[in-house]
Amino acid sequence: MAYFFSTPVDIDIVLEDGDDRQMVDVRLDKSRREKAPLYMDGESVKGIVTIRPKDGKRLEHTGIKVQFIGTIEMFFDRGNHYEFLSLGQELAAPGELQHPQNYPFNFKNVEKQYESYNGINVKLRYFVRVTVARRMADVIREKDLWVYSYRIPPETNSSIKMDVGIEDCLHIEFEYSKSKYHLKDVIVGRIYFLLVRLKIKHMELSIIRRETTGAAPNQYNESETLVRFEIMDGSPSRGETIPIRLFLGGFDLTPTFREVNKKYSTRYYLSLVLIDEDARRYFKQSEIVLFRQAPEGLAAAQEQNRQIQQS
Incomplete structure (x- = not known):
């Protein structure tokens, strides 16, 4: 039975600066946690997608695309995922693959207006999704990242x-x-x-x-x-x-x-x-x-980063 459920291709998503970027320890439930790379509002999301046909076999596809998506998932209503952000790029036109291929992607200066959240009945997540479209079942891989939203300390703060x-x-x-x-x-x-x-x-x-x-x-x-x-x-x-x-x-x-x-x-x-x-x-x-208060020096670093990305 494993043959029918195996995919004909391996997909790897590697985010740029992944080794140097701060990681957030995310609680999945009471007993499980995982780490996700941290991103800020306005920061670009870029990296490389590697697609490897298995066993050197030729893979026919009807197009390869990458998306950056923000969704709100209601756990009590699993049929409904609300997308508040969706950006897409075509990586390859319809064709065939026989050897590993690398495809760079870059979503520039992405507005991420909400902070990531993993609650009791709701989850707000950001992720990169790669889809290899086929005449039969599409092959899809996703990679999550985490977003913080910083706020300026309030001017008034009564007791x-x-x-x-x-x-x-x-x-x-x-x-x-x-x-x-x-x-x-x-x-x-x-x-x-x-x-x-x-x-x-x-x-x-x-x-x-x-x-x-x-x-x-x-x-x-x-x-x-x-x-x-x-x-x-x-x-x-x-x-x-x-x-x-x-x-x-x-x-x-x-x-x-x-x-x-x-x-x-x-x-x-x-x-x-x-x-x-x-x-x-x-x-x-x-x-x-x-x-969430921004660490010292972060605001200046973010502004410098925006100027570099826009130049």
Whole structure:
């Protein structure tokens, strides 16, 4: 049976500067990860396609093409992949191959308006696809790459201040120093106990990611707790202040996404949870905005790269 499913040709896609380019460790699921080369918005995507007929046999084809594609894939709707980017180049006219052939390609200064994302119910991916068209089944190979979108730090970044209270039992104030954080930032804050008549067993701070996909009435919401950070063990006393200091750099976070191509959103929340001796839980959530801050010197390097590519 293997004979019927084997392809008559091997296709290799090698991206330029692949060995020198930064690689991103991408989580496929809870147990699998893979590495993908990192690209930026406006950067060219170029490389070489090598096509090798197997066993030296002659291969007839009706054309060879390469595409650079951006898609949004909904896992609950596998029949629908939404292409928001599609560029194509013809590599060879109809003919035949008997020996290995190399075909260079270059998609210049490609606008990549969205960041790559691999979520619970949705995946946004960029990839190079090579198609060897045949009268029978086409032979297709794809190679994924990863895209980051950097943002300028916000000019205004107000703090978060909130009260949490249960009448005549509990009253606390909590404060976070700001509401917008870059992905390597530190969440700094404090919790102040004004009234404590409950026996608090412990308190924790969680970061929750909420993914919304689709549109009503076919809308899906998924929440996952990315980290739980215990900030207090034991019952606090009135007037006590608990400091908060949580480093974000060690966690698998993405930027906040809002209505990406009108297909999905990803939001982040800080959830403060108090648990009493009877295992009752009291919580308060506050939305925070996460953004990807460009490394130092990257903006100047990108501008220089654009000038070189356009010259």
